[in-house]
Structure formats: C-alpha cells, structure tokens
Amino acid sequence: MLWIDKYRPRTLDDLVINQEFGSSLKKLVSSGDCPHLLFYGPPGAGKKTLIIGLLRQIYGPAVEKIKVETKPWKIALPSRNIEIELTTVQSNYHVEMNPSDVGNQDRHIVQEVIKDMCKNRPLELKGARSYKILLLNEVDRLSREAQHSLRRTMEKYSATCRLIFSCSNVSKVIDPLRSRCLCIRVAAPTLPQIEQVLEHVAEQAGVEVPGKLRTNIAQKSERNLRRALLMLETCRVMQNPMTDDQQPQLPDWELYIQEIAKDIFQEQSPKQLYAVRGKLYELLVNCLPPELILRKLALALMRTLDDEVRHKCIDLAAAYEHRLQEGQKAIYHLEAFVAKMMSEYKTWSIAVLG
CATH class of the missing domain: 1.20.272.10 (Zinc Finger, Delta Prime; domain 3)
Structure with missing residues (x-):
C-alpha cells in the first residue's frame, strides 16, 4: 500500500493540517443533521481526507467496510435502450462514484442510477441520521444537463439522502447547485504545512528525512500534498538512507x-x-x-x-x-x-x- 493511503488520517481528530475544518465539521455533525456539502479546492489539498473523516464522524468505523463494484445499468429511453457500466465504491451507509467517467451519458447516471440509490434508506440507522450519503467526485466535469438534473434529485430525496460533491474548479458548477450546498473551500497547503506532513509521515514509516530534502520536495510539489508524499516515497525507494543532496524524481x-x-x-x-x-x-x-x-x-x-x-x-x-x-x-x-x-x-x- 502506498504511503498516501497507508498513513492517511482516518478521523477528523487525526488531521495534521486543515484542523480548523475538522473542528467545524465535528460541530456540524453534532448539531444532528448534515446539509448537502460541496468541497472545492486544487488537487492534493486534502478534500478526500476531510470527506473520509466526516463519514467516520457520522457513521463510525463501520463506514470503512467498503466494496468496489462495477455494475451495468440498463436505462430505457423513449427511443432506445442503453446500457451504462459504472464503478462504485460503497458501504452500508454511503456510495461513492464519478459520473463523469461515462462521458456524455452522465445525465442518465444522474437521472436514473442516482435516483434509484437515493430511494433506499439505510435500515439500521434511526433518528436524525437515517440518511445515506452519496459522494460524487469531479462534479465540475459533469455536463450542464447532468448538473441541472441533480437539482431536482437533491430536493426530492433530501429525507433519505445527502449529497457530498468534490471538485477542483467551482466556477464550472452551476449556481443553482452551489446554492443548495454548504460550500467549503479547501485551500492548497503552504510549503511549511507540506514539510510538517512529510515529517509526520516519515516518523510513522520509521524513516529519517533530511531537512534540505524535505524542503526540496515541498518546493517541487507545487503545493500538492499527494504529489509530495509520492515523491517522498519514491526517494525512499531509490535511496536508503536518504541524503540532503538527493534530487526528487519527477513523475x-x-x-x-x-x-x-x-x-x-x-x-x-x-x-x-x-x-x-x-x-x-x-x-x-x-x-x-x-x-x-x-x-x-x-x-x-x-x-x-x-x-x-x-x-x-x-x-x-x-x-x-x-x-x-x-x-x-x-x-x-x-x-x-x-x-x-x-x-x-x-x-x-x-x-x-x-
């Protein structure tokens, strides 16, 4: 397993950076309900880590028992029938998917597949959290038709489903969709924050990273935390122990x-x-x-x-x-x-x- 997955924070309390977001999300969950959310920010800023911590805060450790499923969906249109194959990651409490993977057929995924999932309420959940969470990645790459279809889905199935969106460019998300969500901007980490995470991961992995190399990796990472961690692991594989004059390898x-x-x-x-x-x-x-x-x-x-x-x-x-x-x-x-x-x-x- 790559370090980026092996040492990813699993709860909001384990966050090394973005701790202010972790505290705000904990207060949001403790209020008893969760609105539709839109996380946006550059790649490698920590959006997925915050979402994983939020899901665990709501449902507990059972949300990590996931399965990956590739399922064909048969959709009947007025003029013809089409079959769309979509890969989903799901647990008993949430479903994660990327509708933009199917290209210009994404509106059918929104209209039919997501509606079908939203109708099913988790049976073992009761009270204020008796809803399922649907996580859509790269929502900014959805077509206009698919985004407009999501508006009605969010309103109609709000009692049984909450939607969490993740995207890099919020300007490509239509205004009606943004107005129905609580928008959370996750900024790119600063260079000192990246160095702090690199030091934390290296300590967990039991390796020593020289300070000069750590600074060099942070500067070449382009403020992308995912890229920085991959570069650190590459340096560890290429040379052990690592030295100050070692150059990070580009992808x-x-x-x-x-x-x-x-x-x-x-x-x-x-x-x-x-x-x-x-x-x-x-x-x-x-x-x-x-x-x-x-x-x-x-x-x-x-x-x-x-x-x-x-x-x-x-x-x-x-x-x-x-x-x-x-x-x-x-x-x-x-x-x-x-x-x-x-x-x-x-x-x-x-x-x-x-």
Missing part, C-alpha cells in the same frame, strides 16, 4: 511531456506533428486529464520560448483549454494546440534566426 508522465516539448522545438513538420500526436494519445489512454496535459505542455514550452513567442503560447493554451471544455474529443484540441505552436515557433525562428 514519468511529466518527463514524457518534456520530451514532447523538445520534439516541437526540434522539428516543425507534418511528420513530427504525427509523431507528437501518437505520444499525446499514449498520455490520454493512461487516463491523464487533457487539461493537465495541456497545462504542463504549455509550461514546458514557455521555459524555452523567447518572450516574443511566450505570450502567444499563453493565449493559445487558454483558448484551447476553453475548447476542451466544449468539445468531446480531447486529442483534436491538443493536436491543434501543438500544430499552432509549431507554426508560431517556425515563423518566429525564420524571422529572427533566419
């Missing part, structure tokens, strides 16, 4: 994106564009979000670009990031960004370098 996919950036500078031709497209496909089939690929590729390009071309790279990255949200095929927009950048770079190099 393989990030090094691969840096290779793509070098390919763009090396040659600007249809043949090179075709080769880059194959590498982009490889990143997508390994389940990397296209928005992350685009952002990391733009940053890798800007480290080498001249100031005259750098602002064009930023404009293009912003434009194609917007197109990614509107379109269905991510590869089209990623390839178009690469083609446009090749054109801009070649035009600049001919004009300046001859």
Whole structure:
C-alpha cells in the first residue's frame, strides 16, 4: 500500500493540517443533521481526507467496510435502450462514484442510477441520521444537463439522502447547485504545512528525512500534498538512507511531456506533428486529464520560448483549454494546440534566426 493511503488520517481528530475544518465539521455533525456539502479546492489539498473523516464522524468505523463494484445499468429511453457500466465504491451507509467517467451519458447516471440509490434508506440507522450519503467526485466535469438534473434529485430525496460533491474548479458548477450546498473551500497547503506532513509521515514509516530534502520536495510539489508524499516515497525507494543532496524524481508522465516539448522545438513538420500526436494519445489512454496535459505542455514550452513567442503560447493554451471544455474529443484540441505552436515557433525562428 502506498504511503498516501497507508498513513492517511482516518478521523477528523487525526488531521495534521486543515484542523480548523475538522473542528467545524465535528460541530456540524453534532448539531444532528448534515446539509448537502460541496468541497472545492486544487488537487492534493486534502478534500478526500476531510470527506473520509466526516463519514467516520457520522457513521463510525463501520463506514470503512467498503466494496468496489462495477455494475451495468440498463436505462430505457423513449427511443432506445442503453446500457451504462459504472464503478462504485460503497458501504452500508454511503456510495461513492464519478459520473463523469461515462462521458456524455452522465445525465442518465444522474437521472436514473442516482435516483434509484437515493430511494433506499439505510435500515439500521434511526433518528436524525437515517440518511445515506452519496459522494460524487469531479462534479465540475459533469455536463450542464447532468448538473441541472441533480437539482431536482437533491430536493426530492433530501429525507433519505445527502449529497457530498468534490471538485477542483467551482466556477464550472452551476449556481443553482452551489446554492443548495454548504460550500467549503479547501485551500492548497503552504510549503511549511507540506514539510510538517512529510515529517509526520516519515516518523510513522520509521524513516529519517533530511531537512534540505524535505524542503526540496515541498518546493517541487507545487503545493500538492499527494504529489509530495509520492515523491517522498519514491526517494525512499531509490535511496536508503536518504541524503540532503538527493534530487526528487519527477513523475514519468511529466518527463514524457518534456520530451514532447523538445520534439516541437526540434522539428516543425507534418511528420513530427504525427509523431507528437501518437505520444499525446499514449498520455490520454493512461487516463491523464487533457487539461493537465495541456497545462504542463504549455509550461514546458514557455521555459524555452523567447518572450516574443511566450505570450502567444499563453493565449493559445487558454483558448484551447476553453475548447476542451466544449468539445468531446480531447486529442483534436491538443493536436491543434501543438500544430499552432509549431507554426508560431517556425515563423518566429525564420524571422529572427533566419
């Protein structure tokens, strides 16, 4: 088991950071009822850890007895019947799912599958907590139709079900959905907080982390706690005992994106564009979000670009990031960004370098 899961805080009292949120959530639960909640913040800020602690605070340790189930759902539409396969993580008290995994069929998941789950009240729970919790991850990636469908579900089944949403970009969640939830912003941890967590995890794992290496990992983590813990464990696997001059290893996919950036500078031709497209496909089939690929590729390009071309790279990255949200095929927009950048770079190099 990875350290990020093995040493994750299980209760709100075990939190190393975000302790103020833990105290507020405990008071919320002690009031006897729990509203619909929306946790939002950057990746690696601790949203999932807070939600796990909240579930245990409500239902006790029995909520950790979970099972992973992939189930096909048959949905009858007016014109045809469709079958959607969805993976859920569930206990007797909660269900966790990611409806955006099914793409443009997510509205059917909201309309049919979630409604079916909300109708079933936990039999062994009585009193004020006789409700089931439905946890939806990446709700900001849901289509507009799916988000509007959730409005009615939240109102109709509020007696038997509470919804907890988790997302990175709250601006992509419609206003009617946000107004029905208690919104909790989980900010990215500061560098001293990341160092504090690294020291805490290292102490639990029985390893010693030099202070300079701990600071170096925190700086390269981009304030992402999940990334920092994975880098710490990678350093532990590569070298034991760890030393001050040891360099944290970047993820393989990030090094691969840096290779793509070098390919763009090396040659600007249809043949090179075709080769880059194959590498982009490889990143997508390994389940990397296209928005992350685009952002990391733009940053890798800007480290080498001249100031005259750098602002064009930023404009293009912003434009194609917007197109990614509107379109269905991510590869089209990623390839178009690469083609446009090749054109801009070649035009600049001919004009300046001859």
